[in-house]
Amino acid sequence: xxxxxxxxxxxxxxxxxxxxxxxxxxxxxxxxxxxxxxxxxxxxxxxxxxxxxxxxxxxxxxxxxxxxxxxxxxxxxxxxxxxxxxxxxxxxxxxxxxxxxxxxxxxxxxxxxxxxxxxxxxxxxxxxxxxxxxxxxxxxxxxxxxxxxxxxxxxxxxxxxxxxxxxxxxxxxxxxxxxxxxxxxxx
Amino acid sequence: xxxxxxxxxxxxxxxxxxxxxxxxxxxxxxxxxxxxxxxxxxxxxxxxxxxxxxxxxxxxxxxxxxxxxxxxxxxxxxxxxxxxxxxxxxxxxxxxxxxxxxxxxxxxxxxxxxxxxxxxxxxxxxxxxxxxxxxxxxxxxxxxxxxxxxxxxxxxxxxxxxxxxxxxxxxxxxxxxxxxxxxxxxxxxxxxxxxxxxxxxxxxxxxxxxxxxxxxxxxxxxxxxxxxxxxxxxxxxxxxxxxxxxxxxxxxxxxxxxxxxxxxxxxxxxxxxxxxxxxxxx
Numbered sequence: 001x002x003x004x005x006x007x008x009x010x011x012x013x014x015x016x017x018x019x020x021x022x023x024x025x026x027x028x029x030x031x032x033x034x035x036x037x038x039x040x041x042x043x044x045x046x047x048x049x050x051x052x053x054x055x056x057x058x059x060x061x062x063x064x065x066x067x068x069x070x071x072x073x074x075x076x077x078x079x080x081x082x083x084x085x086x087x088x089x090x091x092x093x094x095x096x097x098x099x100x101x102x103x104x105x106x107x108x109x110x111x112x113x114x115x116x117x118x119x120x121x122x123x124x125x126x127x128x129x130x131x132x133x134x135x136x137x138x139x140x141x142x143x144x145x146x147x148x149x150x151x152x153x154x155x156x157x158x159x160x161x162x163x164x165x166x167x168x169x170x171x172x173x174x175x176x177x178x179x180x181x182x183x184x185x186x187x
Numbered sequence: 188x189x190x191x192x193x194x195x196x197x198x199x200x201x202x203x204x205x206x207x208x209x210x211x212x213x214x215x216x217x218x219x220x221x222x223x224x225x226x227x228x229x230x231x232x233x234x235x236x237x238x239x240x241x242x243x244x245x246x247x248x249x250x251x252x253x254x255x256x257x258x259x260x261x262x263x264x265x266x267x268x269x270x271x272x273x274x275x276x277x278x279x280x281x282x283x284x285x286x287x288x289x290x291x292x293x294x295x296x297x298x299x300x301x302x303x304x305x306x307x308x309x310x311x312x313x314x315x316x317x318x319x320x321x322x323x324x325x326x327x328x329x330x331x332x333x334x335x336x337x338x339x340x341x342x343x344x345x346x347x348x349x350x351x352x353x354x355x356x357x358x359x360x361x362x363x364x365x366x367x368x369x370x371x372x373x374x375x376x377x378x379x380x381x382x383x384x385x386x387x388x389x390x391x392x393x394x395x396x397x398x399x400x401x402x403x404x405x406x407x408x409x410x411x412x413x414x415x416x417x418x419x420x421x422x423x424x425x426x427x428x429x430x431x432x433x434x435x436x437x438x439x440x441x442x443x444x445x446x447x448x449x450x451x452x453x454x455x456x457x458x459x460x461x462x463x464x465x466x467x468x469x
Contacts, residue, residue, distance in 0.1 A: 018193065021205050021242070028209050028212045029385045030301075058202075061199075116220075117214050140362055140399075140403040141212075141403070164217060181400075182214070183362065
């Protein structure tokens, strides 16, 4: 096991995870809002924000799907050591990580059932950058409207139509994180 | 402090609770099952709220706990002390200074801001439970949006009492989808639920977490000819003269004398400090 596998974890796991989760909760509760998280760093091409999300939310109870460009030995070893999350196919994933293009088509991921709509995948989408421009967002968590540079519009509109079923998205880029739950109306 | 992990719970438990909170925010009003833990206090003492607070608090937070609006009752004091001891967080009784407020059955009178989080302790999270005891059935009713039974219950109130007699735990509809129990808050507080703060609900014994993002649409169920009425006792506060606050009725002697005072102790104290005087103020 190389030293790199052991590196990059949270220096103070309890409080680091608490701060990271607060940022995650804020962005999930307020779609379009961008926060900074940098409590963990993983092997390239994993962004600091995505590494922090994974270490904050994943453990042996969460099956994780890695898109092809993240299926490297370094990343898999790093996640195995720091989270213990079992790798899975898209159809059983609790979390999925990848660039937008390689996560498509989205229908491979579970959207929950009418009785248990929470049993759906949360997708962590690595982006080139995040900014409050582009697609207009409305819905719970947004007072009037806001904007986020989503990688697509149609996919999120289709996802919202299935409410209360659907996927939830966390967008990461460098140290920035934003989110889009299934409730948000995209135009 | 050193005997405990930060905020008492172990990290795996907090991750599980945090995942449930995120799904709850993504599906407002839907009750997310979670593996509630034994806490060092009995069920019914706010173990659901305590677990959510434990998973939410950071060392930089200022924590406030209220029990029926009061900061100085047993439940509020013991939970505040619990997190002073296990999370070493600052605590306050002032609503405006708090970043995380755990509450048992009231929403503070002062409007909350987007810097604050309100954590509710919930005894029975299922609004349909007293109408249909089977979890398998209520789950199906939520899935099918089958809420006719709840309207029948409110209608029976009207036919029996002439008005909707439900005064607390008054059911609300979230974003035109899920019917949700606002926990046994007085219905006076229902209109405040469309707020700038994040609202998290935890039921420890029943193992459910649900949530409302800021500005989520919350509608109290009613009928066109019997619109929702967030009523309160028709008095000003006897101590601070507030006309707009929810009041508790306090019996003051054996002859039936009584006074009406703000249930939100911080609100009442702040008003008295500002010079407002009620008729029974000393």
